Amino acid sequence: MVRTLKGKYGSGIEPLTYLGQNYMVVDRSLIPEILQVLHNEEHFDYCVDITAVHYPAREKQFDLLWILYSFARNERIRVKTQIADGETVPSSVPIWATTNWLEREVFDMFGIKFDGHPDMKRILLPDGWKGHPLRKDYGILQQDNEWVQINLGIESGQ
Amino acid sequence: MTDPNTLSPDLETLDLETHDKTFLDANELVINMGPQHPATHGVLRVILRLDGEKVMGLECVIGYLHRGVEKIAENRTYTMFNPYVDRMDYVAAVSNGLGYCEAVEKLLNVEAPPRAQYVRVILTELNRMASHQLWLGTHALDIGAITPLFYTFRDREEILKIFEKYCGARLTTHAFRIGGLQYETYEGFEKEVKTFVSFVRPKIDEYEELLTTNRIWLERTKGVGKISGKDAIALGVTGPVLRASGVKWDIRKALPYANYKNFDFDIPTGENGDTYDRYLVRMAEFRQSLRIIEQAVDNIPEGPIMAKVPKVIKPPVGEIYHSIEAPKGELGFFIVSDGSTQPYRIRVRPPSFVNLQALDVMCRGQLVADVIAVIGTLDIVLGEVDR
Numbered sequence: 398m399v400r401t402l403k404g405k406y407g408s409g410i411e412p413l414t415y416l417g418q419n420y421m422v423v424d425r426s427l428i429p430e431i432l433q434v435l436h437n438e439e440h441f442d443y444c445v446d447i448t449a450v451h452y453p454a455r456e457k458q459f460d461l462l463w464i465l466y467s468f469a470r471n472e473r474i475r476v477k478t479q480i481a482d483g484e485t486v487p488s489s490v491p492i493w494a495t496t497n498w499l500e501r502e503v504f505d506m507f508g509i510k511f512d513g514h515p516d517m518k519r520i521l522l523p524d525g526w527k528g529h530p531l532r533k534d535y536g537i538l539q540q541d542n543e544w545v546q547i548n549l550g551i552e553s554g555q
Numbered sequence: 556m557t558d559p560n561t562l563s564p565d566l567e568t569l570d571l572e573t574h575d576k577t578f579l580d581a582n583e584l585v586i587n588m589g590p591q592h593p594a595t596h597g598v599l600r601v602i603l604r605l606d607g608e609k610v611m612g613l614e615c616v617i618g619y620l621h622r623g624v625e626k627i628a629e630n631r632t633y634t635m636f637n638p639y640v641d642r643m644d645y646v647a648a649v650s651n652g653l654g655y656c657e658a659v660e661k662l663l664n665v666e667a668p669p670r671a672q673y674v675r676v677i678l679t680e681l682n683r684m685a686s687h688q689l690w691l692g693t694h695a696l697d698i699g700a701i702t703p704l705f706y707t708f709r710d711r712e713e714i715l716k717i718f719e720k721y722c723g724a725r726l727t728t729h730a731f732r733i734g735g736l737q738y739e740t741y742e743g744f745e746k747e748v749k750t751f752v753s754f755v756r757p758k759i760d761e762y763e764e765l766l767t768t769n770r771i772w773l774e775r776t777k778g779v780g781k782i783s784g785k786d787a788i789a790l791g792v793t794g795p796v797l798r799a800s801g802v803k804w805d806i807r808k809a810l811p812y813a814n815y816k817n818f819d820f821d822i823p824t825g826e827n828g829d830t831y832d833r834y835l836v837r838m839a840e841f842r843q844s845l846r847i848i849e850q851a852v853d854n855i856p857e858g859p860i861m862a863k864v865p866k867v868i869k870p871p872v873g874e875i876y877h878s879i880e881a882p883k884g885e886l887g888f889f890i891v892s893d894g895s896t897q898p899y900r901i902r903v904r905p906p907s908f909v910n911l912q913a914l915d916v917m918c919r920g921q922l923v924a925d926v927i928a929v930i931g932t933l934d935i936v937l938g939e940v941d942r
Contacts, residue, residue, distance in 0.1 A: 415873050415874065415875075416661060416662070416664070416873065416875055418875065418876060442788055442789075443788050443791060444791060445791070445876075445878070445885065445887060445904060446876075446887060446889065446902065446904040448889060448902040450891055450899070450900045451900075462889070464876055464887070464889070464904070468788070468802070468804060471809055471810070473810070473876070475876065493789060493791065494786075494789045494790050494791075495789065495790045495791030495792075495909060495912065497912065498908065498909070498912045499791075499909075506625075519618075520617065520618065521617065521618035521621045521941060521942075522618060522621065523618070530623060530626055531625060531626060531900075535626075537626060537627070537629075537630050
């Protein structure tokens, strides 16, 4: 499978294996097409998870990952891409309905927006909250004190 | 019977642009349920759009229990984070511990010794039963059957006693350690587990006697909250909910972890994907868990309970995704190591969070009272939904 994809897209895809787990690093521009192909042609019909990792020192700060599983092949694969802060990615809700909440969580925690998402808003934190907690520059004790003062009527949540 | 290959009209016609405009229709009533509501199993808020008694759609508002577990993980060492995972799905703390410990072990490239593997399987399966018992009691209570709650809590107590004797805790059982087990089993552990198995087997028949052919139970659960196999897969639903829709998939068989491949057990499935079938699937899982425990407890090998793990855990640079079949579905841990003593990033893939997303599709066209039944049948734990 990886070989056909590699033949089709060339240097945009780099298939890798670590500890027996397959993943591929894909160029940001190829992401929508690759996800579509994996779903439609390679039978990866179950999107397990979407998540991100923040590397503040890098120019393209975020690793964005899709973990996919295929029932027909009994195989799991991770698709990984790098994006810069402020860059958006097309939503995969039309491909896998489950990604609705998963993408909202990535937006909530990292501030990565997904184009065409039906309801791109925070999911775990309150709507008016400032900041995205899983970014590395967000301290562990940091809070949106303004939000806390207005909505909870206390000086600080600490 | 639903055809598992057809998408429900809800998913097929899900128009992303105009999805929410129906809120403005004059005939619709929007009501709020929760977050303080006994039948939401914690702090779940549901905004219901109703046409009379009929649910036209709903939206879940979550996050009331958000503690930032993933952020905490980045500021703790691998060992220090271990007890935190018990506090996500606090009803099945042992399963969480197993998933986390195995993921870190994979990253370290070590494997727990056989003795530890057997004890892990026994405790995890006991925990699966405890989780299902709590689910059955509260789910039946939500629907109006009070008796099963007393039965299930009476029997769950026996499991908690074993946990307490083993590791000192009843709820947040920090039983496993990276590389094996926290403690050696206590004197008479095997005997007590065997006694429990023979004690609880007739009790499961007792639960079934109360409910399986009970007319009120049938009326309240049959055909309620239906979801087809195809929809369930598209929505990422896992665990008993997926199996009740006719998809025979269990990570213990599909991608075996621990030493589950040594045991003989079946994957129970349903046909209709309704609340009743999900009940039957979980009842069958009780019996399968008992089968696994029986096989395991007779064969616990002698030997060490800890693999050779360095005192300071420093996995090499890399990333891993490992998932297990928790009582509620696929529980996954995605860990990124930068070679230091603290994880660079830990992502938890919680089954309850993903399953809860299906609530909207499952409740459309049903009555308000059925929403309660469907929340119960999804078996969510808000500690895990919000993390």
